[in-house]
Amino acid sequence: MATAAGAPFLPKLAQAAKGDMAFSVALMVLLMVVTVVFLPLVLPLLLQGVEVNPLEIAQSLVILMLIPLAIGLFLKAHYESTAASLYPHMSQASSTTFMLMIGGLLLLNFRNIIGIIGGGTLIAILIFLAVSFVIGFFLGGKEGNIRSVMGLGTGQRNISAAVVVAGQNFSDDPTVLVFIIVAGLIGLVLLMPIGGELGKRSLATGED
Amino acid sequence: MSATSNRRNKSTAGSLRDSNKKFGLAVVGRLPVLKTQDKEIKMSEILPVITQLAIVVFVVTSMLAMGLSLTIPQILQPLTSGSFALNKAWPSV
Numbered sequence: 001m002a003t004a005a006g007a008p009f010l011p012k013l014a015q016a017a018k019g020d021m022a023f024s025v026a027l028m029v030l031l032m033v034v035t036v037v038f039l040p041l042v043l044p045l046l047l048q049g050v051e052v053n054p055l056e057i058a059q060s061l062v063i064l065m066l067i068p069l070a071i072g073l074f075l076k077a078h079y080e081s082t083a084a085s086l087y088p089h090m091s092q093a094s095s096t097t098f099m100l101m102i103g104g105l106l107l108l109n110f111r112n113i114i115g116i117i118g119g120g121t122l123i124a125i126l127i128f129l130a131v132s133f134v135i136g137f138f139l140g141g142k143e144g145n146i147r148s149v150m151g152l153g154t155g156q157r158n159i160s161a162a163v164v165v166a167g168q169n170f171s172d173d174p175t176v177l178v179f180i181i182v183a184g185l186i187g188l189v190l191l192m193p194i195g196g197e198l199g200k201r202s203l204a205t206g207e208d
Numbered sequence: 209m210s211a212t213s214n215r216r217n218k219s220t221a222g223s224l225r226d227s228n229k230k231f232g233l234a235v236v237g238r239l240p241v242l243k244t245q246d247k248e249i250k251m252s253e254i255l256p257v258i259t260q261l262a263i264v265v266f267v268v269t270s271m272l273a274m275g276l277s278l279t280i281p282q283i284l285q286p287l288t289s290g291s292f293a294l295n296k297a298w299p300s301v
Contacts, residue, residue, distance in 0.1 A: 008266075008267045008270065008271065011270060011274050012270060021274070021277070021278065022278050022282040022283055022285070022286070023286055025274050025278060025283050026283045026284070026285070026286040026287050027286070029283065029287070030286075030287055064264065064267045064268060064271070065267060065271050066271075068267075068268045068269075068271035068272045068275065069271040069272070069274060069275045070275065071272060071275060072271065072272040072273065072274060072275015072276040072277075073275040073278070073279070073280050073283070074275075075275070075276060076275060076276050076277070076278065076279060077279065077280060083276040084276075086272075086276055087273060087276040087277055090269045090270075090272045090273035090276060091269075091273045091277075093265065093269040094266055094269040094270040094273050097262045097263075097265045097266035097269065098262075098266050098270075100258065100259075100262040100266075101259060101262040101263050101266050104255055104256075104258055104259030104262055105259055107255060108255060108256060108259060
């Protein structure tokens, strides 16, 4: 999880934090592309015997993220009125499915989440998330709308990439997959209110 | 499907129905079962499908929305200009 960055939730978190949206998309695309190269190189050094297929990671990221982003950018560049009329619907659909996704994942993983409460796993997840967020936030410079995006972008990991690696290497140990999904879910559930709080502070200090 | 298997299925469904008649809702494991006139739909079977669909639709629509609201230069600027990235992160540099 630590080596997988570029989560698709980053723009949504940046939106909640009133962060710089263009910067959030740029950071997400950059982290995503770097992850596809970085993860297969570094993970075998950290975990002996682990093999990572970069094409398998890239496939879902390109199909689900980069192609829709490119279509949106193309429409914005060449058919601006169509883009303007489509945007509210896409934004609404994204917000609705985001809530549906969180609710569904919480319900489906309720037993797993309860199962890790009280153990060292939850503490490890919380420390990992807090340290990641703090590193990104404090290395994010002085501008509040950039710093918040950096913090959220570092805290939120790329779960889909981590799941692909877990599926390839730890299919005989389902706890690895469960851990990744639960950690990703806890990260999202924690970072969303943190983003909201950063957004309120940003409004209070009058930043864009 | 054999007659015995049919009878067994009907019996299981029947016992669930009987035990939850007054609620119109049966609980299998932790998730409810929605009842229609002809068949029962287990939420434990539907929920993963709905959630997976929601994840895919969320990712695709949020990426589309980002693309529709931003321009290519806006996104490329932080990636192509090293000095821009440094200025954004550390304005004093």
